Amino acid sequence: MADKLAGKIAIITGGGRGIGGGITQRFAEEGAKVAIVQRNEPQEKMLNESIIYMKADLSNSDQIASAVQAVVERFGGLDILVNNAGIMFEKTLDEMTEADWDQMMDINLKAPFLLTKAALPHLRKRSGASIINIGSIEGLASNPGHPAYSASKAGVHGFTAAVAVDHGHEGIRCNAIAPGWINSDLSELYIDSMPDKDRFRRELLIMHPVGRLGEPKDVGNLAVWLASEESAFVTGQVYVIDGGRTKKLPLPVA
Known part of the structure; x- marks a missing residue:
């Protein structure tokens, strides 16, 4: 069977570790060329002819635009954008400063906007372009002490729907994955x-x-499907991948 992403070119932010690393691995296995875009260089063993690294501070709009352009020049185009990079901290509203809130929104919500805006002109040129945003089950509910994180991920889910509605006629699909607990360092x-x-x-x-x-590869498997032609009629959706956690009602501990 042919590789599902053969000939495709992808940008994955934060693709060097955790969930992003699982997506990078699966994309490469399915024949895609991948550019990991993040601030810190990934482990050298991840990089090869099909997986490259582009340095960018994802809170800096100029660096984001430059990184997208550099990937297009290196690989010759862009088919897939995965907005995966994000941060999380635990602070209640009383504990949180305005700077804390702004930092969360800059990385988790503003960066996907800037990356999508920079990628759109290139995605328009391709057939079957796909944008995949990594949200969270905390965009649907919340753990204690996560008002900023939950707000940012709910924003990602809403942004996903809006991009799908506005750009579907251009052949660009946009979906979100909402992971639950995924094993990582x-x-x-x-x-x-x-x-x-x-x-x-x-x-x-x-x-x-x-x-x-969950394992990073679990999310990677779903991302492959959303990036491939197998999901050609799917857009604007949020896919929860959490092992059933959000469907299980809690009972009192005996």
Whole structure:
């Protein structure tokens, strides 16, 4: 069977680790050429003829525009944009400063706007262009202490719908993926910070009907489908990928 993304060119922000790394891996396996766009250089072992790195501060509009242009010049076009890079911190409204709020919105919501705006002229030139925004189940609900994060991800979901409506007639589709708990270096550090990490991990597994936590490759598999022609009639949607966590009603602990 032919590679699903053969001949496609993709930009993946924050594609060097975590969820972004899982998407990068799967795109490359399916024949795409990938440009990882982020501030810090990814591990060298990730890079090859099909996966390159473009440095950019995603809070800087000039650097974003330059990175997109550089990718197009290097690979000869652009078919897929994955707005994955994001930040998260835990602060209540009382604890949060205006600068904290602005930082969250700049990276999680403004950067996807700037990247999409810079990519549109190039995506218009291609057949079957696809934009994939990484939202979150916290764009649909919220954990304690996440007002800024939840607001930013809800904004990503709304932005996804608007782009799909405005640019569908140009052959550009736009969808969002809303991951739940996905294993990563950062999630492991979070678990390790718990007073009783073993109990925390057990209870975390109980929250998921599938009996396991998510892996970056799980999100990568869904992203491949959304980037491919197999999803040609799909746009404006938010796909929750959380092992059933948001569908399971909690019961009191005995």
